[in-house]
Amino acid sequence: MSDVYDLVIVGSGPNGTIIAREVHERNPDARILVLEAGSRITGVDGEHLVEVDENAMNASYEDLMRRARQIEYVKGAASMNSIEGDSWDPSSTGVFPAAFFGHNFAQFPGASLAWNIGGMGVHWTAATPWPYAEEVPDFLPRDEWDADLETARSLLRTYVGPLVENPFTEPIFEAIRAAVPSPDPEREFGYMPMAGVPHADRPFARTGPRDIAPYLFDASEPGLELCTGVFVTRLEHNGSRVTGVVARDLVGGEEIVFHGREVLVAGDALRTPQLLWASGIRPEALGVRLNEHASIDGDVVIDAARLGLTDADIPTPPAGEPFIGSYWSPSIGAERPAHGQLMEREFEGQHLLGVGWYCATEIRPENRIEFSDELTDALGMPHMTVHFSYSDKDMDVIRQTMQVQRAAANAIGSFPDGDSEILPPGASLHYTGSVRMGAADDGTSVVGPDGRVWGFENLSLAGNGVIPTALTCNATLTGATISVRIARALSSRL
Ligand SMILES: Cc1cc2nc3c(=O)[nH]c(=O)nc-3n(C[C@H](O)[C@H](O)[C@H](O)COP(=O)(O)OP(=O)(O)OC[C@H]3O[C@@H](n4cnc5c(N)ncnc54)[C@H](O)[C@@H]3O)c2cc1C
Numbered sequence: 001m002s003d004v005y006d007l008v009i010v011g012s013g014p015n016g017t018i019i020a021r022e023v024h025e026r027n028p029d030a031r032i033l034v035l036e037a038g039s040r041i042t043g044v045d046g047e048h049l050v051e052v053d054e055n056a057m058n059a060s061y062e063d064l065m066r067r068a069r070q071i072e073y074v075k076g077a078a079s080m081n082s083i084e085g086d087s088w089d090p091s092s093t094g095v096f097p098a099a100f101f102g103h104n105f106a107q108f109p110g111a112s113l114a115w116n117i118g119g120m121g122v123h124w125t126a127a128t129p130w131p132y133a134e135e136v137p138d139f140l141p142r143d144e145w146d147a148d149l150e151t152a153r154s155l156l157r158t159y160v161g162p163l164v165e166n167p168f169t170e171p172i173f174e175a176i177r178a179a180v181p182s183p184d185p186e187r188e189f190g191y192m193p194m195a196g197v198p199h200a201d202r203p204f205a206r207t208g209p210r211d212i213a214p215y216l217f218d219a220s221e222p223g224l225e226l227c228t229g230v231f232v233t234r235l236e237h238n239g240s241r242v243t244g245v246v247a248r249d250l251v252g253g254e255e256i257v258f259h260g261r262e263v264l265v266a267g268d269a270l271r272t273p274q275l276l277w278a279s280g281i282r283p284e285a286l287g288v289r290l291n292e293h294a295s296i297d298g299d300v301v302i303d304a305a306r307l308g309l310t311d312a313d314i315p316t317p318p319a320g321e322p323f324i325g326s327y328w329s330p331s332i333g334a335e336r337p338a339h340g341q342l343m344e345r346e347f348e349g350q351h352l353l354g355v356g357w358y359c360a361t362e363i364r365p366e367n368r369i370e371f372s373d374e375l376t377d378a379l380g381m382p383h384m385t386v387h388f389s390y391s392d393k394d395m396d397v398i399r400q401t402m403q404v405q406r407a408a409a410n411a412i413g414s415f416p417d418g419d420s421e422i423l424p425p426g427a428s429l430h431y432t433g434s435v436r437m438g439a440a441d442d443g444t445s446v447v448g449p450d451g452r453v454w455g456f457e458n459l460s461l462a463g464n465g466v467i468p469t470a471l472t473c474n475a476t477l478t479g480a481t482i483s484v485r486i487a488r489a490l491s492s493r494l
Pocket residue numbers: 010011012013014015016017035036037038070073074095113114115116117118119120121123124125126127128230231232233266267268269271272275429430462463464474475476477479
């Protein structure tokens with residue numbers, strides 16, 4: 001048998017990186033290998049694109065971000081790679097619609113996949129609101145949850161405050177607090193928590209995976225290795241232990257088998273269950289109860305006069321920074337299970353506030369990924385069809401949320417009803433539940449509270465797919481909180 005690592009991780013996005021870091025910090029002697037299918041997207045591996053010292057990359061990032069819609073970003077990022085139809089090329093880098101790989105995502109058309117070192121974590125906007133009320137898994141001890149949330153916030157470097165000095169901020173707070181009141185002063189409209197570090201003279205330095213574990217990306221610690229351009233196609237196992245991680249070298253084409261005492265898959269909420277299916281690991285809940293908050297979107301032109309200001313007061317952010325302000329309308333539980341992410345910016349000559357709301361949808365087994373044993377995708381993996389729809393209750397919540405959105409938007413400008421839009425399912429890029437965590441092996445979950453696949457001694461999963469609750473908030477911080485927990489469990493076994 002070739003080299004045996006203590007831990008083999010699949011995926012170098014934020015979750016794979018958090019696990020690598022947390023296990024390394026607790027077990028400095030452990031040998032950890034991270035396998036990543038994507039290749040280098042910038043000169044500094046794992047660095048967020050906003051930080052990259054390459055003008056063309058910065059410029060396209062800034063331009064795509066200013067549209068303030070993940071779906072526009074994905075469209076732009078895909079066209080940057082000039083891929084058309086089925087001409088998918090694994091040497092491309094970026095974020096691509098899942099359909100590009102040949103899947104049937106007609107009912108979940110916004111869904112996309114990252115294909116580069118650092119995963120979506122080098123592209124993300126970096127909003128890190130925290131989950132609230134029923135968004136927190138009730139079967140996890142609350143004190144552990146709170147401590148893990150704090151650790152995750154610090155790993156992602158969550159910051160709450162202005163992006164730039166901005167006279168519009170306080171009047172916007174005042175207007176929207178009056179229009180969308182909160183009974184809880186701690187859940188009042190305010191700054192959106194953002195993962196990164198503010199700077200006066202350059203863009204807000206969004207946290208990329210490199211900031212979480214620099215030594216993974218610059219190979220400065222002997223115990224950690226990052227192996228890129230290798231696509232994991234199968235886990236060999238005997239029914240209770242993974243005995244080999246089979247990968248294809250995307251350049252040479254040869255098959256390589258890696259061995260780990262522990263194996264963790266953090267390949268995102270779509271490809272993690274796909275890899276398990278391909279490996280014949282098929283618990284009843286695999287791919288079932290796929291969940292995503294509905295995205296209600298729109299833009300309102302900010303009426304400066306109404307806020308007691310003029311257009312001359314609009315600040316100019318540092319070169320490369322797409323946003324002037326980033327604001328949060330927190331959910332307040334069952335009474336308003338929706339949260340707003342409002343991004344202030346200038347776009348096409350207008351001073352805009354993006355009025356985007358995410359509202360929780362019901363967790364239902366009908367919403368699921370169907371894997372095929374006959375068809376394959378562009379990479380030879382099981383073909384996926386997503387079944388996804390909104391229930392009547394979801395539609396009620398969507399309608400209520402649109403009223404909240406309109407009230408907020410009309411408080412600072414003019415927002416006709418027709419300007420409110422429900423984005424296609426998948427567009428938030430925050431899919432959850434496809435490999436859910438649960439308290440018991442009752443057919444509704446894939447992993448237990450320590451992240452291990454039910455029935456397996458050494459196979460764990462992490463990422464947004466593990467999140468068991470219906471979120472209003474952007475998913476990354478919640479997934480990261482669970483990753484901190486899973487890393488602790490892995491460390492103690494090692
Ligand atoms: C434009 C944009 C804006 C976003 N904004 C926000 C935001 O503001 N707030 C927020 O919370 N979230 C946001 N997100 C989503 C956020 O980036 C993701 O939630 C987060 O990156 C998930 O981390 P992950 O590690 O689980 O998965 P990913 O970041 O997707 O990383 C998974 C990695 O695994 C690799 N991989 C997959 N399968 C295999 C395999 N079989 N073999 C080898 N490697 C494999 C992939 O190549 C990828 O690099 C945004 C995303 C985008 C694209």
